[in-house]
Amino acid sequence: xxxxxxxxxxxxxxxxxxxxxxxxxxxxxxxxxxxxxxxxxxxxxxxxxxxxxxxxxxxxxxxxxxxxxxxxxxxxxxxxxxxxxxxxxxxxxxxxxxxxxxxxxxxxxxxxxxxxxxxxxxxxxxxxxxxxxxxxxxxxxxxxxxxxxxxxxxxxxxxxxxxxxxxxxxxxxxxxxxxxxxx
Amino acid sequence: xxxxxxxxxxxxxxxxxxxxxxxxxxxxxxxxxxxxxxxxxxxxxxxxxxxxxxxxxxxxxxxxxxxxxxxxxxxxxxxxxxxxxxxxxxxxxxxxxxxxxxxxxxxxxxxxxxxxxxxxxxxxxxxxxxxxxxxxxxxxxxxxxxxxxxxxxxxxxxxxxxxxxxxxxxxxxxxxxxxxxxxxxxxxxxxxxxxxxxxxxxxxxxxxxxxxxxxxxxxxxxxxxxxxxxxxxxxxxxxxxxxxxxxxxxxxxxxxxxxxxxxxxxxxxxxxxxxxxxxxxxxxxxxxxxxxxxxxxxxxxxxxxxxxxxxxxxxxxxxxxxxxxxxxxxxxxxxxxxxxxxxxxxxxxxxxxxxxxxxxxxxxxxxxxxxxxxxxxxxxxxxxxxxxxxxxxxxxxxxxxxxxxxxxxxxxxxxxxxxxxxxxxxxxxxxxxxxxxxxxxx
Numbered sequence: 316x317x318x319x320x321x322x323x324x325x326x327x328x329x330x331x332x333x334x335x336x337x338x339x340x341x342x343x344x345x346x347x348x349x350x351x352x353x354x355x356x357x358x359x360x361x362x363x364x365x366x367x368x369x370x371x372x373x374x375x376x377x378x379x380x381x382x383x384x385x386x387x388x389x390x391x392x393x394x395x396x397x398x399x400x401x402x403x404x405x406x407x408x409x410x411x412x413x414x415x416x417x418x419x420x421x422x423x424x425x426x427x428x429x430x431x432x433x434x435x436x437x438x439x440x441x442x443x444x445x446x447x448x449x450x451x452x453x454x455x456x457x458x459x460x461x462x463x464x465x466x467x468x469x470x471x472x473x474x475x476x477x478x479x480x481x482x483x484x485x486x487x488x489x490x491x492x493x494x495x496x497x498x
Numbered sequence: 499x500x501x502x503x504x505x506x507x508x509x510x511x512x513x514x515x516x517x518x519x520x521x522x523x524x525x526x527x528x529x530x531x532x533x534x535x536x537x538x539x540x541x542x543x544x545x546x547x548x549x550x551x552x553x554x555x556x557x558x559x560x561x562x563x564x565x566x567x568x569x570x571x572x573x574x575x576x577x578x579x580x581x582x583x584x585x586x587x588x589x590x591x592x593x594x595x596x597x598x599x600x601x602x603x604x605x606x607x608x609x610x611x612x613x614x615x616x617x618x619x620x621x622x623x624x625x626x627x628x629x630x631x632x633x634x635x636x637x638x639x640x641x642x643x644x645x646x647x648x649x650x651x652x653x654x655x656x657x658x659x660x661x662x663x664x665x666x667x668x669x670x671x672x673x674x675x676x677x678x679x680x681x682x683x684x685x686x687x688x689x690x691x692x693x694x695x696x697x698x699x700x701x702x703x704x705x706x707x708x709x710x711x712x713x714x715x716x717x718x719x720x721x722x723x724x725x726x727x728x729x730x731x732x733x734x735x736x737x738x739x740x741x742x743x744x745x746x747x748x749x750x751x752x753x754x755x756x757x758x759x760x761x762x763x764x765x766x767x768x769x770x771x772x773x774x775x776x777x778x779x780x781x782x783x784x785x786x787x788x789x790x791x792x793x794x795x796x797x798x799x800x801x802x803x804x805x806x807x808x809x810x811x812x813x814x815x816x817x818x819x820x821x822x823x824x825x826x827x828x829x830x831x832x833x834x835x836x837x838x839x840x841x842x843x844x845x846x847x848x849x850x851x852x853x854x855x856x857x858x859x860x861x862x863x864x865x866x867x868x869x870x871x872x873x874x875x876x877x878x879x880x881x882x883x884x885x886x887x888x889x890x891x892x893x894x895x896x897x898x899x900x901x902x903x904x905x906x907x908x909x910x911x912x913x914x915x916x917x918x919x920x921x922x923x924x925x926x927x928x929x930x931x932x933x934x935x936x937x938x939x940x
C-alpha cells in the first residue's frame with residue numbers, strides 16, 4: 316500500500332466517523348407504529364353439542380360411617396394438657412349425639428389422643444381423660460352409656476407427622492370411631 | 499401371641515457354665531497390689547484413661563474377645579483404648595510378665611493381657627491379667643470357663659472386672675436391654691418388643707408388631723419383664739419370663755392399665771389403672787394376686803417406681819396443676835412433692851442404689867433427662883433435645899439409657915452418665931425407644 320492510499324483511507328475513516336456522529340445527533344426518536352388494522356372476525360359454524368345429562372347428586376349413605384365422618388365430624392380437638400371440651404368442639408359433639416340418637420344401632424369407641432409433647436405414660440392418662448370427656452358429653456346428650464367404649468392411645472396414634480404447634484394441635488384429639496351398627 | 503414366634507425368638511438363656519477363678523498360681527509377680535491408677539467415675543472422666551487391650555493369645559476368638567472389651571470400655575467414656583497393633587511385645591503367654599517398656603511407650607496406663615485355651619472337653623477357658631503399666635504391678639488376675647459359643651459373655655465379664663477394679667464401681671457390661679424396636683413411618687409405626695445385649699449384639703424380636711407394645715421393665719432379681727400392650731380393644735400388662743417364655747397378664751380391669759414396674763424384690767408390680775378417665779396407682783402382689791389401690795386423687799397418678807429398699811414409691815401426678823414428681827409410702831400414705839423447678843416433670847425412676855431419682859422434664863419447649871436426690875434436692879439436667887424420654891438405670895446406678903427422637907420422628911437409644919458429661923448413642927443402629935436395662939446376668 317502506498318503512502319497516499321494509506322492517508323486517503325485514514326481521512327475517509329475520519330470522515331465516516333464525523334458523518335455518523337452527525338447522524339446520531341440529528342436522528343429523530345422513533346415514533347410508535349400505528350396499530351395494524353385488525354382483520355374482520357370470521358364467523359365459523361358452532362360445533363354440535365349434545366344435550367347435557369341431568370346432574371347426579373352424590374353423598375354418603377345416610378347412617379353410614381362416611382355419613383358420620385363427612386357430614387357430622389368424627390374428631391374434636393383439645394388444648395395443650397387440657398381435657399375440657401372446647402367451645403368449638405361442642406357443636407360437633409352435639410351433632411355426633413344427634414346422629415347417634417337417630418341411628419340407635421350404632422356403637423362407638425372414643426379414642427383419646429395426645430400430642431408428642433409429653434411422655435408416654437402421662438399421655439396415656441391424658442388421652443383417657445379426653446376420651447372420657449367426649450363420652451360424658453355424648454351421654455349428657457342422650458346417648459346410652461352402653462353404646463360407648465373408651466380407650467386412650469396416648470401419643471401413639473398421631474394423625475399429623477409434623478413437629479409444629481399446628482401438627483400438635485391436630486394430634487390432641489378425641490376420635491369417635493364407629494365399631495358396629497352403621498349402614 | 500408369643501408362643502407363635504417362639505422358634506424365631508429363642509428367649510431361653512442358654513444354660514451357662516461361667517465360672518471365674520482368681521489366678522493365684524504362676525510367677526512370683528502375682529501379688530495383689532493397691533491400685534496405683536484409678537478412674538474417678540463421679541467426676542465424669544474429664545480425661546479418659548489410656549488402656550491397652552491387645553488381642554488375646556491362644557486357640558480361638560482372641561481378637562474378638564479383645565474387641566468386645568475394647569468396645570465396652572470405650573463406650574463407657576471412662577477409658578481410651580489405644581491402637582497397640584504395632585507394639586513389639588506380643589504377649590504370647592499370659593503367665594509371662596509383659597515387657598513393660600514396650601507398653602509404657604504407648605502411653606497406656608493399664609494393660610489387659612489375656613489368653614484363650616480350649617480344654618480336652620471342648621470347653622473355653624480365658625485367663626487374663628490387668629496390669630498397671632507404670633508401677634508394673636498386677637491389679638487383677640482371673641480365669642473364666644464356659645462354652646465356646648458363650649465367648650461374648652466372657653468378654654463382658656472381663657470388662658466388668660476391669661471396670662470395677664479401675665473405677666471402684668460395679669460394671670454393667672454383662673447385661674441386656676429390653677426395648678421397643680420401631681419401624682415404619684411416623685403415622686403408621688410398627689412397635690415390637692425386643693431384647694439385645696447391652697452392646698447391641700444379639701437383637702431379637704419378642705412380638706410380631708401386630709399390636710403396639712410400650713414400656714418394658716426388667717425385674718431386678720430375675721430374667722423377667724413386665725410391659726404394656728395396646729390394641730384398639732384395650733390395653734394389657736404382661737409379665738414375661740425370658741427363661742421359660744411363659745407369659746401372663748395382671749388380669750382384667752374396667753379401664754386402661756399401663757405404666758407397670760416391678761418392686762425391687764420382684765414380688766409385686768405397681769401400675770396405673772384408669773377408671774372413667776381418672777388414673778390411679780395400684781400394687782399387685784404377684785403371689786396372692788391381691789391388688790391394692792394406692793392413690794385415690796382425682797388427678798393423673800402414674801409412672802410408679804419403687805425405692806430399692808421397697809418402702810417408698812415415686813410417681814408422677816398433676817394434682818398440683820401440672821405434672822410433678824411425688825414420693826409416698828407403699829401404702830399410699832405420706833405423699834410428698836419432690837420436684838419444684840419450673841416445667842413439667844414425668845417418669846421418675848429410682849436408682850438401684852437409692853441415691854438418685856431419674857426423670858424426664860419438659861421446659862422451654864425442650865425435653866431433658868435429669869436426676870435429683872429422693873428428697874428433691876440437687877437437681878441436675880443431663881440432656882436437652884426436642885424429645886428425650888424414658889430413662890433406665892444401668893445396674894451400677896451410674897449410667898442411664900434413654901431414647902431421643904429428633905424432629906424426624908426416628909427414636910434412637912442413647913446413654914448418659916450421672917454427671918451428664920458422657921453422652922453418646924447406645925450401641926444399637928436400629929430405631930428404638932423405651933429401653934429397660936437388665937440387672938447383671940448371673
